[in-house]
Amino acid sequence: MPYAAGSPYRPMAPPGRADLMFGLSELALILLVVAVVVGIKKLPELTRSAGKAARIFKSEAKALKEQDRA
Template identity: 65%
Template sequence: MFGLSELAVILVVVIVGLAVKKGPELVRSAGKSARILKAEKRAGSEGGAPRVVQGEVIDPGRRPTEPPPS
């Protein structure tokens, strides 16, 4: 059957495959979150009313390449 090293190689290949597929989406999401947190921190330190940072609403049933419905 398979030894430990073969299973480790298969696991690494699967992880790399998933990272290539979902990586850009995760990085984009992390960047948006960082911008929102930075804006909230800045608004809190100014002492004024917090600013609203508009986000993007994504329909889970729609593919990212399809244009949004009008």
């Protein structure tokens, strides 16, 4: 396994994956900024629409997988 430059004990992240990894503190900070920008009153509506979008995306991805199998 290749190692990161300057640190023989830390493995390198796979290409393109390092940008997608968030820690708990980063996610909490992002949620806090969204809450301040959007406003606390609009947050439940925003989470409902995000959940609905995630369900639609999941069902479409499943349909595409089934279509590829056929």
